[in-house]
Amino acid sequence: MSDAASDIFAALAHPTRRQILQDLKDGEMAAGEIAARFDASGPTISRHLGVLRQAGLVTERRDANRILYSLVGERLALSVGDFLSxxxxxxxVLREVRKRRPAARGKSAPVES
Incomplete structure (x- = not known):
């Protein structure tokens, strides 16, 4: 496994980091907002965010005195998808079959009069 993939799976290994990723799925959040969702200390959450950033799963930007974090969902999807493939x-193949099934279910039989 490549080093990048190892970093991603190591980042995903901790439940707090997985929860942070889930929390970021709806959009950018400030570090303080993220930390407020956990019982852990601010420095602990900061370390978790650093691991996620190092793995390329989140980005950060500064806005005055706040640090805002965003999910890099495509990196997560591509890495996990490559590994699964x-x-x-x-x-x-199963994914393609599942994509086609809802369309097949949506078709109704012709109504006889």
Missing amino acids: TVCPEQI
Whole structure:
């Protein structure tokens, strides 16, 4: 596994970091907002954010005295998808089958009069 993939899976290993990613799915959040959602100390959350940033799963920007974090969802999706494609190649086929099923279910049989 590449170093980047190792960084991503190491970042995903901790439940607090996974929760941070889930919290960021709806948009940018300030570091203080993120920290307020957890019982852990500010420095602990800061370390978690650093691991996520190092893995490329979040970005940060400064706005005056605040640090705002955003999810880099495409990096997460591509990395996990690449790994799954390698380990479980049939998942690609299954995903295509699942995409087609709802369309097939949506079709109704012709009504006879």
